Amino acid sequence: MNKPIQRVAIAAIVLVVALLANATYLQVFKADSLRSDTRNSRVLLDEYSRERGVIVAADGTVIAESVATDNKFKYLRKYPTNPKAFAPVTGYFSFVYRADRGIEAAEDSVLNGNDDRLFTQRFMDMFSGRDPRGGNVVTTIDPRLQRTAYQELSGADCDGPCRGAVVAIEPGTGKILAMASTPSYNPNAIATQDFGEAEKAWTSMTDESADSPLVNRATSALYPPGSTFKVVSTATALHAGLNADTRLTAASRWQLPDSNTFLSNDSGSTCPGSSNGTVTLTQAFEYSCNTAFAQLLTEKVPGDKPEEFTSTAKSFGVGEDPAGIPMPVAKSSVGDIGDDLAALGQSAIGQRDVRLTVLENAVIAATVANGGARMRPYLVDKLQTADLRTISTTAPTTLNRPLTADQADVLTDMMIKSEQNTAGSQSGIASKTGTAEHSDTAQGGETPYAWYIAFSPGTNKRIAVAVMLENGAQGQNSYGGVVAAPIGRAVMNAYTGGGR
Template sequence: MNRPIQKVALACIIMVVALLANATYVQVFKADKLRSDTRNSRVLLDEYARQRGVIVAADGTVLAESIPTDNRFKYLRRYPTDPKAFSPVTGYFSFVYRADRGIEYAEDSILNGNDDRLFTQRFMDMFSGRDPRGGNVVTTIDPNLQRVAYRELTNAGCDGPCRGAVVALEPSTGKILAMASTPSYDPNALATQDFGQAEKAWEKYNAEDNGDPMTNRAIDALYPPGSTFKVVTTATALKAGLTPDVRLTAASQIQLPDSTATLSNDSGSTCPGSTNGTVSLTQAFEYSCNTAFAQLMTEKVPGNASEEFTSTAKQFGVGEDPPGIPMDVAKSTVGDIGNDKAALAQSAIGQRDVRLTVLENAEIAATVANGGVRMRPYVVDKLQTADLRTISTTAPSAFNRPLTADQADQITDMMVKSEQNTANAQAGIASKTGTAEHSDTSEGGETPYAWYIAFSPSSNARIAVAVIIENGNRGQNSYGGLAAAPIGRAVMNAYAGGAR
């Protein structure tokens, strides 16, 4: 063979090897990425040609299902049960907009049948000649409780449509019993196979003046927690060796350390029940006296109070990268306090740069309710094949223990007293309200965020709740005890067997 032919042959061999290598790379290493690419309409067509798995509530109530159609798409995704109430949990599945929220997104590989754990089911379906099917997701959601939470949020007194969220947890396990957010949206409008109507719904839901209904305010939004964060501040003090009887200032206003700024009690008055100008930590908690908590952290906690405060907050999960539930959760934070005592004083009352999700605040309440043990929250109870064979079950697991049982009992006692000092107080509840400022300007004057976290103080606390209302209709007087507390109590009463 002459030399030119040898060169051509070698070049052909190199090109064939390169072609095979590229084909292998695309089909093996990039297969998952290409399959999940939102521009890959063939995958969508394939998914619409199979029966996507169902999403059900804890009692079996169907929240999402796929029903047969007579058109080129064999199945239509449908949300048959109070879709606006449950959309923060389910999310949506749309040919146009795919699935990018809720369980539909977080468990997409199970629901569409591509998960490796469904290999046996896929093989049996292929062997029997049956169309491929997706797996099912069983959630921890109590459907009656979810409806109550959504109804109470929707009907709360607000300036316009209520913007807020509720999370209810089972303290002993971390199960999410309810996760409601308002305003909400109807996922059926996006799942429709009339693409023009789906586009109109998308534009409506994402309009700037529509209240952002597709945001799950329970896990996607971060808020200053206000006085509800005094639970963590109190935990810091107790862990540092202080007692509920430690004496603190009852002054209506104090000057912040190393600063010209001052900090006042919400009422602008002296903390009630004072003796010789001081109150106990229990009294300060009961009446939510800001000045006392500022002094507690800047003068009373021994050692490096900022480090103690930040460390305790982290033990409660604030500042940690939150695990999925399996949906992604925004990362709560206490901010960068450093050695700034003025920042520490403001952070101690849940202001400055402290930001929490509603889920995180519910976890804080649940941790106290559970004797100081923080459980991992979750909303997926089990995964199943289409034939209802269980392939995965979520077992309750503890993160850590931020508090001893005695410390949890001490905070519980303070929260019981706090509830009794709240408007329309109810027996048998331990709670803390919060009224959080959030203005970006120095003038303030905005409607504060109204918070309420609570649980039933017993040896077997069954439920802990966190509620936020962004736009109460009392303006600057939209306190947590007036705007958010009635919602939290209604949810807890419904779980205890009251009216639903």
């Protein structure tokens, strides 16, 4: 072979090898990223041509399904059951806006049928000539409880449309029984195959004046927890060897260490039930006395006080990188306290830089209810093939034990007393309210965030709840016990059958 032909042959071989290498790279190594690229309409056309799996509540109620059409897309995604109530759980699936938020995004590979665990189903469908189908997702949501949480939250006494969230958890397992967020949205408006209407709906939902209905305030928003965080502060004291009878200041005002800053009790009053200017830790918790808790963490707790506080908070999950449920959850935090005792005193009452999701505060309540054992919260009970064969089941998982059983009993007793000292109190509930300031200005004056965390004590520890409301109608008087507590009690009663 002469040299020119040899060179041409070598060049041809190199080009063929390069072509094969590029094809292998695209089809093997880049396949997932190309498939998930939002600009790849071929993938969406393929997904719309197959029957996407259903999402169901714990009792089998269908909350997301695919309905056959007579157009080129073959299937339309629909949300048939109280779509606004269930939107924080389902999310939406849209040709224009893809699978976004909620279970639709978190379990997309199962629902669209591409998950490796559905290989046998795909093979059998191909072998039988049947169109490919997606798998199903069974959630832990109790539909009656979900509807109650949404109705109570959206119908609360608010300044304009209510902005807030409710999370209910089964303490012994970590199952999320309800997860509501308001204002909400109708995912059908985005899932429609009329793309012009879908764009109008999206524009209205993302408008600055729309109060961010697409945001799941239960998992994606962070709030100062106010006095509900005194549960963690009390746990810190119990860990350090203090007890329910530890004496604390009852003063109406207390100066933070190494600072010119003073903390005050609500309405500037002394802590009720004082004797010789002091109260017990139980009394301080019952009446939510800020000055007592600031002194508790900055003076009474022995050892490295900030470290004791932050490590206890972390044991409840605050500051950890949260695992998905399966959707992402914002990271709660106590902030950077360092060795600043003044910052510690403010953090002890759930202010300064302490920030929690509503889900995290529900976990804190559930941990106390569960005798001190913290369970991993989860929203997906099991995954199934289209033929209802189970391919994955979520087992309850104990993450750690922030409290001993005795310490949990002490805190439960304090929370029962706190409930009885709350407006509209109900027997059979252990709770803690919170009214959190969040103004960036020195003057304050804003409507506080109203909190309520609670559970059913005794042998009936089937539910723990956390409620947060941003915009109570009473302005500065929108206290947790007045605004959020009725919502939490209604949700608990809907589950346990108790009286309102």
